[in-house]
Amino acid sequence: MKYKIKRILAYTIRNLYLYKRSLPRLMEVFYWPVLDLVVWGFVSVYLSRQEGLPDFVTFFIGALILWDILFRSQQGISVSFLEDVWSRNLLNIFVSPLSPSEYVASLLLISIIKLILTSTVMAALAWVFYSFNILTFGFTLIPLILNLIIMGWAVGIVTTALIMRFGQEAEVLAWGIALLFQPVSAVFYPVAVLPRSLQTVALFIPSAHVFEGMRLVITTGAFPAEELIWAGFLNIAYIVVSILFFSWNFSVVKNKGLLAKVGE
Amino acid sequence: MNKIVEVKDLTKVFNGYRAVDSISFDLFEGEILGLIGPNGAGKTTTLQMLLDLTTPTSGEIKIFGLELKANRGEILQRVNFSSSYISLPLSLTVEENLTVFARLYNVSKPKGRIEELLKVFEIYNIKDTPTRRLSSGQITRVCLCKALLNNPSILFLDEPTASLDPDIADKTRTLLKKIKDENGISMLYTSHNMKEMEEMSDRVIIINKGKIIAEGKPDALIAQYKGESLEDVFLKIARQ
Numbered sequence: 481m482k483y484k485i486k487r488i489l490a491y492t493i494r495n496l497y498l499y500k501r502s503l504p505r506l507m508e509v510f511y512w513p514v515l516d517l518v519v520w521g522f523v524s525v526y527l528s529r530q531e532g533l534p535d536f537v538t539f540f541i542g543a544l545i546l547w548d549i550l551f552r553s554q555q556g557i558s559v560s561f562l563e564d565v566w567s568r569n570l571l572n573i574f575v576s577p578l579s580p581s582e583y584v585a586s587l588l589l590i591s592i593i594k595l596i597l598t599s600t601v602m603a604a605l606a607w608v609f610y611s612f613n614i615l616t617f618g619f620t621l622i623p624l625i626l627n628l629i630i631m632g633w634a635v636g637i638v639t640t641a642l643i644m645r646f647g648q649e650a651e652v653l654a655w656g657i658a659l660l661f662q663p664v665s666a667v668f669y670p671v672a673v674l675p676r677s678l679q680t681v682a683l684f685i686p687s688a689h690v691f692e693g694m695r696l697v698i699t700t701g702a703f704p705a706e707e708l709i710w711a712g713f714l715n716i717a718y719i720v721v722s723i724l725f726f727s728w729n730f731s732v733v734k735n736k737g738l739l740a741k742v743g744e
Numbered sequence: 745m746n747k748i749v750e751v752k753d754l755t756k757v758f759n760g761y762r763a764v765d766s767i768s769f770d771l772f773e774g775e776i777l778g779l780i781g782p783n784g785a786g787k788t789t790t791l792q793m794l795l796d797l798t799t800p801t802s803g804e805i806k807i808f809g810l811e812l813k814a815n816r817g818e819i820l821q822r823v824n825f826s827s828s829y830i831s832l833p834l835s836l837t838v839e840e841n842l843t844v845f846a847r848l849y850n851v852s853k854p855k856g857r858i859e860e861l862l863k864v865f866e867i868y869n870i871k872d873t874p875t876r877r878l879s880s881g882q883i884t885r886v887c888l889c890k891a892l893l894n895n896p897s898i899l900f901l902d903e904p905t906a907s908l909d910p911d912i913a914d915k916t917r918t919l920l921k922k923i924k925d926e927n928g929i930s931m932l933y934t935s936h937n938m939k940e941m942e943e944m945s946d947r948v949i950i951i952n953k954g955k956i957i958a959e960g961k962p963d964a965l966i967a968q969y970k971g972e973s974l975e976d977v978f979l980k981i982a983r984q
Contacts, residue, residue, distance in 0.1 A: 483850055490847030497840045498833060501874070505835075568831040572890065575795045575825045575900075576848045577817045737758065737789060737798040 487578045491586040495560050496593070508559070513548050513598050514605060520544050521610050538698050540668060541612045545602050546694060547667045549625055550687055551658045552598050553632025556591025558639040558654035565648060565742055574739060580730055584723075587640070588633055595629065620697050620704065624690050627711040631686045632658070634718035641722075641729040647742055666691050686714040745772035748898060748930050749794065754803035756789050756954075763789045765954035766803070771898070774928040776921075778945030778962075780938070780974075782982045786954040787934045791902055794932065795825055807898070821849065826891035827902035828884050834876035838867070838886050841875060842893065849894035861889040864919065880907040888916065892923065899931045905940060917944055938975035948974070950981055957981060 499505045524540035564570045573583065606612040614621065639657050643650045664678055665687035671679055682688035689711035693704030733739050749771035756764040764786040771777050779787045792798040794805060796816050805812040807819045832841045839858060846854030862868040865885045870878060878886065884907050891899055904920075905913040917940060923929060935941050941948060942962045950958040950965070958965055958981065962974050969977040 486850060487848055490844055493847070494833070494836070494844040497836045497844070500835075502835045563833065567833040568829070569833055571797065571825070571827070571830045572832065572845070572887075573848075574797060575820060575823075576845065577821045577850075578848055579817060731799070734797065734799040737756070737763075737792060739797045740788070740792055 483577075484579075484582055487576075488582050488586045488589065491573070491578060491583065492589045492593070495563065495586075495590045498563060508555070509552075509594055509598050510601055513552070513602050516544060516548065517541070517602050517605055518609070521606065521612075525610060537610050537612055538616075539695065541606050541610055542614065542617070542694055542698065543667045543691060545599065545606060545614055546624060546628055546690065547662070547665070547687075548602060549595060549599055550628040550632045550635075550661075550665075552595050553591050553629045554636040554639065554658045555654065556594045557587045557633060557636030558643070558657075560587050560590045561640045561643065562651060562654055565643070565651075570742055571740060580727075584637065584726065587636070591633065591636065592629070599625075617694070617697055620693070623708045623712075624694060627686055627690050627708065627715055630715040630719055631661075631690075631711075634715070634722040635661070637719075637722040637726050641726045644733050644742055645729055645738065647738070661685060661687060664688060670695060683710075684714060686711040686718060689714070745774065747771070748773050748808060749932070750804070750806040750809075751790075751794070752804040754790065754793060754805065755801045756786075756793060756798065757801045762954050764793070764800075767951070767954070767956050769949055769956065769959065771930050771932055773930055774924065775946045776924060776931045776933055776944055778941040778948040779932060779934045779951065780936075780941055780948060780978060781951035782978075785951045787951055788902065790951070791900055791932065791934060795823075795900060796820070821894065822896060823898040823900065824849075824891040824894060824896040825900040825902070826884075826887045826904050828880075828887075828904060828906040828908075829902065830887065831883055832875050832886060832890070835874060837872050837874050838862070838878070839871045841886065842889060845890045846893050851893050854893075857893060858889070861892055864923075865889055866915075881909060881912050884908055885912070885916070888920075895927065896929060899929055901931055901933045903935050904933075905935070905937070913940070920944070938973065938978050942974040950978070952981055952984075 520540055524536040527536040564573055603614045606614065635658055639653045642653055664682045664685050666674065666682060671682045671688055671692055674682060689707040693707035696702055696704040747770045752768045753766045754764055755762065755766050779790065781787050789798060793800050796812055808822065810819060812819060842858045843854055846858060851857050862871055865888060867882060867885050870882060875883065888904065905916050908916060924931060933944055945962055947960065948962055948965060949956055965977050966974060969980050971977045971980065
């Protein structure tokens with residue numbers, strides 16, 4: 481067990497080294513989230529000044545920060561994997577004693593570290609620029625964030641498995657697959673706005689329940705128990721399925737001899 | 745000598761194509777075994793199966809007397825691999841890259857071990873240099889340092905000198921032989937440089953179309969095929 485943890489930490493440290501002297505990587509963690517926040521923040525301020533409209537700053541900026549948690553959680557996994565593909569280092573990793581489950585565990589850890597950095601900066605800037613305090617969500621913030629992180633992990637694990645299987649051609653998934661969930665997650669609008677068929681789809685998307693829950697907290701201050709229970713159960717299913725898929729896919733990749741070819 | 749790797753009836757079939765066809769061989773303690781053959785002969789697939797990167801269709805692999813699939817972690821802790829076709833994260837310095845692997849292999853006193861290896865490979869001066877600024881020859885030597893970090897009992901080397909100039913390649917071969925003699929490391933070695941294979945290998949296995957077609961000491965194979973060098977033997981076999 482001690483060596484397992486050592487190996488997981490070793491690989492995590494590798495990923496932290498990467499950010500030490502790489503401006504593009506730091507941009508991935510800070511630049512894009514901050515840019516999103518600035519643009520959408522001012523749009524929200526403008527809209528909130530119009531009479532008869534609801535409190536856009538709270539809705540939009542809250543949604544933006546929470547969406548970014550899901551997005552970064554997924555990217556924290558997929559992009560860290562791609563780092564090994566780009567640097568032709570994947571074989572070095574997989575011929576080491578690091579097991580596939582330890583590898584995934586360290587990807588999850590990296591994703592959390594990146595998330596903490598991004599979210600802290602975003603929350604601080606939202607408070608400075610727009611007087612938006614994310615902590616006004618109170619205790620509810622914890623289950624909201626946890627659900628988004630777990631969903632991001634599930635999507636990230638599946639994305640990584642697909643890149644392993646289909647090689648660098650599938651790299652685009654690392655950047656785009658979370659966005660596929662955005663329309664049905666009802667991030668910036670209520671689920672009721674969606675057509676009936678998409679409302680049914682949204683019922684099975686954990687993040688849709690999280691954002692409905694967020695809006696309930698903002699408008700009524702009530703704890704969104706029902707939405708969080710839905711999100712929680714769906715997330716358990718998502719993460720179990722993603723791990724099973726990764727595990728099955730890994731054995732297929734080894735059977736087909738694709739592991740050595742991922743970076744080609 | 746003790747058998748350290750035992751391969752029995754190893755087969756790999758990709759979509760009906762038998763890339764490796766029922767091969768059996770052993771690697772002995774302190775031996776350098778050369779694996780040679782034309783492109784597509786099955787050398788890399790064999791190496792990948794020995795490192796658990798590719799799952800065999802059938803057959804048995806035992807390393808240190810342990811079945812590979814069931815004892816992956818324990819076995820990989822005691823072996824290592826280097827190839828001129830792989831690299832290391834370019835943003836990290838040489839020392840950072842080696843530190844990560846030292847931790848992955850749970851090397852005790854990693855700093856000392858890293859410095860020792862960098863000196864052996866005459867690249868101590870680039871310890872703090874980001875890997876992206878290294879020449880391909882320097883990267884190859886850093887990868888060889890990585891491969892020796894854990895004092896492996898077996899080293900799997902896939903064309904380790906392919907990107908080195910003749911001088912550095914010669915120094916590397918001398919060094920690998922010295923390391924083998926001093927530490928008793930066994931090596932499974934692939935290369936397309938037949939002169940190198942003749943110089944390095946205690947024994948050679950020639951693979952073609954997934955099958956072992958000849959096996960023995962380089963001198964014996966040269967005599968058997970009535971050639972003047974291992975290259976003659978290779979050409980005769982490849983053109984058969």
